[in-house]
Amino acid sequence: MTTARDxxxxxxxxxxxxxxxxxxIDHAGKMISVNPAFLKLFALPPDVQNKTFAELTxxxxxxxxxxxxxxxxxxxxxxxxxxxxxxxxxxxxxIIELNQAQRLMxxxxxxxxxxxxxxxxxxxxxxxxxxxxxxxMLSKHIANWKPDRSGTVTPAMLMIGLDRFKRIxxxxxxxxxxxxxxxxxxxxxxxxRSDDIVAHFAGDQFAILQINQNQPVAATTMAERIxxxxxxxxxxxxxxxxxxxxxxxxxxxxxxxxxxxxIKHAELALYDAKHNARGGYRRYxxxxxxxxxxxxxxEVNLRRALFLQEFTLFYQPQVRMHxxxxxxxxxxxRWEKLGAGIISPLRFIPLAEDTREIHEIGQWVLQTACRExxxxxxxIQIAVNVSPVQFESNNLKQIVQAALAASGLAxxxxxxxxTEGLLIKNMANALDxxxxxxxxxxxxxxxxxxxxxxxxxxxxxxxxxxxKIDQSFVHRMHTDKSRTLIxxxxxLGSALxxxxxxxxxxxxxxxxxxxxxxxxxxxGYLISKPVPAEQIPALIS
Amino acid sequence: xTQDLYRLIYLSRNTIPGSNENIxxxxxxxxxxxxxxxxxxHITGALMFNRECFAQVLEGAHDDxxxxxxxxxxxxxxADVVVLDFKPVQTRRFSQWSMGxxxxxxxxxxxxxxxxxxxxxxSGERIYDLLHAHLYAAEKAGSSLVKxx
Ligand SMILES: Cc1cc2nc3c(=O)[nH]c(=O)nc-3n(C[C@H](O)[C@H](O)[C@H](O)COP(=O)(O)O)c2cc1C
Numbered sequence: 001m002t003t004a005r006d007x008x009x010x011x012x013x014x015x016x017x018x019x020x021x022x023x024x025i026d027h028a029g030k031m032i033s034v035n036p037a038f039l040k041l042f043a044l045p046p047d048v049q050n051k052t053f054a055e056l057t058x059x060x061x062x063x064x065x066x067x068x069x070x071x072x073x074x075x076x077x078x079x080x081x082x083x084x085x086x087x088x089x090x091x092x093x094x095i096i097e098l099n100q101a102q103r104l105m106x107x108x109x110x111x112x113x114x115x116x117x118x119x120x121x122x123x124x125x126x127x128x129x130x131x132x133x134x135x136x137m138l139s140k141h142i143a144n145w146k147p148d149r150s151g152t153v154t155p156a157m158l159m160i161g162l163d164r165f166k167r168i169x170x171x172x173x174x175x176x177x178x179x180x181x182x183x184x185x186x187x188x189x190x191x192x193r194s195d196d197i198v199a200h201f202a203g204d205q206f207a208i209l210q211i212n213q214n215q216p217v218a219a220t221t222m223a224e225r226i227x228x229x230x231x232x233x234x235x236x237x238x239x240x241x242x243x244x245x246x247x248x249x250x251x252x253x254x255x256x257x258x259x260x261x262x263i264k265h266a267e268l269a270l271y272d273a274k275h276n277a278r279g280g281y282r283r284y285x286x287x288x289x290x291x292x293x294x295x296x297x298x299e300v301n302l303r304r305a306l307f308l309q310e311f312t313l314f315y316q317p318q319v320r321m322h323x324x325x326x327x328x329x330x331x332x333x334r335w336e337k338l339g340a341g342i343i344s345p346l347r348f349i350p351l352a353e354d355t356r357e358i359h360e361i362g363q364w365v366l367q368t369a370c371r372e373x374x375x376x377x378x379x380i381q382i383a384v385n386v387s388p389v390q391f392e393s394n395n396l397k398q399i400v401q402a403a404l405a406a407s408g409l410a411x412x413x414x415x416x417x418x419t420e421g422l423l424i425k426n427m428a429n430a431l432d433x434x435x436x437x438x439x440x441x442x443x444x445x446x447x448x449x450x451x452x453x454x455x456x457x458x459x460x461x462x463x464x465x466x467x468k469i470d471q472s473f474v475h476r477m478h479t480d481k482s483r484t485l486i487x488x489x490x491x492l493g494s495a496l497x498x499x500x501x502x503x504x505x506x507x508x509x510x511x512x513x514x515x516x517x518x519x520x521x522x523x524g525y526l527i528s529k530p531v532p533a534e535q536i537p538a539l540i541s
Numbered sequence: 542x543t544q545d546l547y548r549l550i551y552l553s554r555n556t557i558p559g560s561n562e563n564i565x566x567x568x569x570x571x572x573x574x575x576x577x578x579x580x581x582x583h584i585t586g587a588l589m590f591n592r593e594c595f596a597q598v599l600e601g602a603h604d605d606x607x608x609x610x611x612x613x614x615x616x617x618x619x620a621d622v623v624v625l626d627f628k629p630v631q632t633r634r635f636s637q638w639s640m641g642x643x644x645x646x647x648x649x650x651x652x653x654x655x656x657x658x659x660x661x662x663x664s665g666e667r668i669y670d671l672l673h674a675h676l677y678a679a680e681k682a683g684s685s686l687v688k689x690x
Contacts, residue, residue: 116542190615229614232614232622233614234611235549235610238603238629239627
């Protein structure tokens with residue numbers, strides 16, 4: 001790069017009459033000097049010195065602004081090269097970092113016909129997320145914004161998050177995930193106005209800055225349109241993929257006082273949308289700060305809970321009806337946080353599934369339950385709940401195997417409880433994994449039967465060891481409907497050779513009814529509530 | 542996978558407002574663009590319209606269909622797109638048409654809407670066969686449809 005350095009010192013750019021556009025730019029993106037060809041390529045006014053590109057063209061030419069911002073924001077590579085199409089011209093820029101403070105940009109225009117690729121022939125098509133600016137560049141844009149004299153327009157930030165994107169990455173693979181991001185970026189670029197700016201934040205998050213429009217109408221209309229557009233199916237790697245997006249809005253002077261808070265507030269609104277209006281949008285309001293920080297705190301605490309050993313397992317006995325003997329225990333997780341008391345699994349399990357923390361938590365539950373059960377008499381079983389999410393990483397079998405090996409528990413004493421939800425989503429893959437687990441000697445029970453889409457199909461598709469009748473039916477046993485269902489499930493079980501267990505049994509009356517109708521096992525307060533490990537010896541003796 | 546021959550069949554709801562005249566004009570415009578762009582990306586297929594719904598078949602290389610479909614997806618002239626079928630196929634059945642068209646006064650379109658016939662209940666295969674059969678019939682009969690097609 002010696003030639004570049006030489007040019008730098010000796011260079012009088014305005015005097016260089018070449019078809020190649022040349023510009024010397026400082027680290028903040030201000031132009032130090034440019035040649036006439038550069039002005040022409042980007043249709044700039046003659047006096048550009050000490051101005052940034054955004055200031056010069058800003059709203060008028062967002063594509064070029066993205067391009068140049070990217071160019072100067074590039075990491076400290078010595079040379080980088082980028083190509084875009086502006087007004088049917090294909091521009092290629094080489095950026096050379098001369099020193100800490102200065103970059104030299106050389107821009108050439110090539111006739112479109114040199115690139116017979118579809119991208120170039122159809123300027124509306126863009127190469128995807130790589131062509132978008134990032135978070136820090138967007139912040140610069142906002143910082144550069146000056147109020148318009150008439151005062152009727154104000155910037156708005158739309159923060160767009162794809163729902164369940166991680167799951168798509170895990171189930172369909174990263175290549176499909178990347179394609180989805182690319183198409184999402186393209187759809188966004190198609191709906192924006194030419195003076196809007198699209199940025200790709202991390203991973204599954206995009207942002208749109210509307211600069212010159214009447215608010216809040218423009219932002220809410222755009223949010224609705226984007227939510228609708230991203231719900232439409234995508235075609236990825238030979239299959240149809242459906243996703244949705246949640247959107248957070250923050251509008252300067254309406255929701256948010258200063259430009260520096262615009263991104264943060266739009267993100268808080270997105271957070272709220274993801275939890276309370278999935279697939280739709282929310283506008284920022286002050287109360288979000290409070291509830292978001294609570295939810296955030298829960299998330300952070302959950303991440304630490306394993307390390308801080310805040311989880312414990314409680315065990316609820318399962319009793320054989322004919323002799324009322326305890327034949328096993330179901331392991332139930334409990335989270336007790338110092339100062340916060342007990343946090344219900346109904347609250348933290350869905351969150352753990354969302355954040356994927358469930359993988360580690362689930363593994364810990366299996367290990368702990370097996371270790372504990374190994375100290376019990378050999379005729380006592382242990383049942384452990386497994387979340388559908390744990391099947392998504394395709395290594396559940398190894399985790400079960402490791403838990404058994406470490407504890408020395410006989411596989412025949414372990415029963416996994418799964419819910420119908422697992423089978424609905426990806427039945428073939430789930431069944432494959434379950435069959436593998438079965439070959440180790442571990443058994444599998446179907447939990448919460450009757451609450452979901454209960455289908456005979458599931459029951460005959462896999463040799464379940466047990467059907468667990470959901471407690472809601474036992475509690476409503478006084479209604480005909482519940483009684484009919486209970487009887488039907490028991491009959492079905494015995495026809496298929498599958499044991500039935502009723503959950504939530506609290507009264508003798510319920511016990512008698514179930515016994516009369518052939519239910520084999522029960523679980524519930526009538527026998528015992530879930531107890532800590534220390535109390536188990538007393539219960540079984 | 543990217544160059545393999547695929548077939549896409551989808552349905553969508555028409556959102557073009559206004560008179561029949563207006564709708565007709567928009568559809569003419571869609572067809573004109575489609576024929577030009579599809580020919581350039583080696584896509585063949587057919588479009589059917591029956592006042593409420595569009596049904597479309599696209600045949601071509603996986604990536605070309607993907608790209609075309611993304612453009613179609615962003616079109617505000619329709620909504621509620623339902624993909625009925627997207628799969629690899631051995632051969633093209635619409636190879637004569639970069640975008641054949643069956644309009645709402647045609648027999649085929651009536652068959653879609655015939656009483657008790659819910660478009661959304663139709664399978665991809667059925668739409669595919671209907672479109673194919675009617676385009677051929679129209680061509681044989683030398684009807685004006687072919688001129689548009
Ligand atoms: C029902 C329907 C079917 C369409 N079919 C096609 C098609 O087969 N090929 C095509 O290029 N455009 C088709 N279009 C038009 C596209 O949506 C889009 O307007 C056109 O490709 C121009 O895209 P552009 O303006 O982004 O370049 C269709 C539009 C509608 C509403």
